[in-house]
Amino acid sequence: xxxxxxxxxxPVWRDIMVKSDLxxxxxxxxxxxxxxxxxxxxxxxxxxxxxxxxLWRATGENPVMLLQKLGFERLQEIxxxxxxxxxxxxxxxDFKAYMKEPMRKDVPSVAYFSMEYxxxxxxxxxxxxxxxxxxxxxxxxxxxxxxxxAVGFLYRYGYFTQTLSVDGQQIANYEAQNFNQLPIEQxxxxxxxxxxxxxxYPGRVIYSHIWKVNxxxxxxxxxxxxxxxxxxxxxxxxxxxxxxxxxxxxKQEYMLGIGGILMLKKLGIKPDLYHC
Numbered sequence: 008x009x010x011x012x013x014x015x016x017x018p019v020w021r022d023i024m025v026k027s028d029l030x031x032x033x034x035x036x037x038x039x040x041x042x043x044x045x046x047x048x049x050x051x052x053x054x055x056x057x058x059x060x061x062l063w064r065a066t067g068e069n070p071v072m073l074l075q076k077l078g079f080e081r082l083q084e085i086x087x088x089x090x091x092x093x094x095x096x097x098x099x100x101d102f103k104a105y106m107k108e109p110m111r112k113d114v115p116s117v118a119y120f121s122m123e124y125x126x127x128x129x130x131x132x133x134x135x136x137x138x139x140x141x142x143x144x145x146x147x148x149x150x151x152x153x154x155x156x157a158v159g160f161l162y163r164y165g166y167f168t169q170t171l172s173v174d175g176q177q178i179a180n181y182e183a184q185n186f187n188q189l190p191i192e193q194x195x196x197x198x199x200x201x202x203x204x205x206x207x208y209p210g211r212v213i214y215s216h217i218w219k220v221n222x223x224x225x226x227x228x229x230x231x232x233x234x235x236x237x238x239x240x241x242x243x244x245x246x247x248x249x250x251x252x253x254x255x256x257x258k259q260e261y262m263l264g265i266g267g268i269l270m271l272k273k274l275g276i277k278p279d280l281y282h283c
Contacts (some may be wrong), residue, residue, distance in 0.1 A: 018067045029074060035099035040070035042221040044102060046127045047146050050100070055097050058085065058191070069129035073171055105221050106224060108152060116154040119144060120267050123166075123248055124159050124227060130191070131165025131184055131219070132229070134248055149223030156276050157268040160259070161218045161229035163209045166248040181247060187283035191229070194274070204230065204273060206266040213241050213262070217270060228274070230266055 015072065029037050035111040036055075045051030051212040053201040056063045056071045074164060108282050123138035124130075124145065133139065141157070168177035186193075194202045204215040214236040220227040232244045243251060244258050269276070 009121070030082060030086060032092070033094055033095070036070075038075055039099065041192065042102070043130075043190060044105065044221075044223045045070065045127050047110065050098050050102070054094055057091070057094075063206050063235055065264070067129050069186060069188065069190070071190050072129070072250075075188065083090045103183065103260070105277065108224075110224065111152045114153055116277075117148070117156070117280045117282055118271060118276070118278035119148075119155055119157045120263055120281070120283040121157070122263060124157065126220070126222060127190075130189060132159060132248065133164040145222045145225050145227060149225045152224065154278075156271065156278060157222070157225065158229040158263070158270065159227065159229050160245045160248075160263065161186070161216075161231040162231055162245055162248050163231075163233045164250070165246050175197075181250075185195075186218070186231075191220050193218050194228070198252060201210055201248075202273070203236070204205075204266065204270050206259070206269060208241075211241075213237055213266075215245075215262070215266060215270075217274075230262060230270060232262070240252060 020277060029071050036195060039045055039051060040055070045055060055073060056068075059077060060074040062073055062076055066076065100125065107163075119141070121137070121141040123133040123141065125133035125135075125138035125140075128147070135141065141159075145155065148222060162184070163182040164183055167181050170178045170180055171180055196202055202217050204214060204217055208215045213232060214234075215230040215232050216234060218229045230245065233242045241258075243255060244262055249256070268281075
């Protein structure tokens with residue numbers, strides 16, 4: 008016999024994202040914050056920095072978080088500052104002119120696969136040299152107008168940040184990334200629902216969300232398995248860069264290669280060349 012011990016309904020938790028709405032005159036800042044073009048454009052980077060020097064440092068040079076945290080009074084000060092508004096207009100005009108230039112048709116299109124991409128401090132999907140090199144390839148492809156699509160992972164915890172213990176030992180700290188505060192956007196279908204990628208693994212299917220990073224004219228698509236359609240065992244595939252045991256590393260490489268190809272097909276992207 009089962010006795011009811013509580014009349015309280017079990018809670019159902021849902022994620023709710025609240026976005027601040029910038030004044031219309033400052034919308035160009037929001038557009039530019041969602042494209043990493045500013046990373047290698049000195050005027051673009053200094054523009055975001057000069058909105059609030061202290062907040063720029065506190066947010067880890069993250070323009071999306073910076074705009075989310077700017078107070079109402081500061082926003083009004085920016086709008087009343089004629090020099091600052093002229094700078095915003097100038098940089099935004101340069102950005103639009105850059106984006107308007109057509110892609111080259113005389114070179115093959117490329118799909119570029121990498122475990123890590125070093126693009127900016129705010130996006131923790133890299134650890135060092137290989138990631139910086141991969142990031143530079145995307146930036147150069149953008150400047151050269153080469154049709155390149157990059158494929159990688161959106162790591163929940165990224166690569167660790169290092170601190171030292173009292174006795175001088177290295178401590179690896181893994182800090183969860185808040186995807187809503189990053190310069191990325193989730194790929195959704197025509198109904199606004201997240202696109203789900205299905206990747207066949209031995210004995211099961213592993214599911215992945217898809218996120219897009221705008222890098223100038225280039226698109227970087229990132230896979231993310233850390234959600235409730237997967238088991239706790241498989242959600243860890245995209246938890247850490249180079250993290251976990253050897254089995255998890257093999258699962259990551261399988262997801263990058265097989266899953267990456269399936270993702271390109273799902274998105275309708277048909278490159279001429281593949282580079283891993």
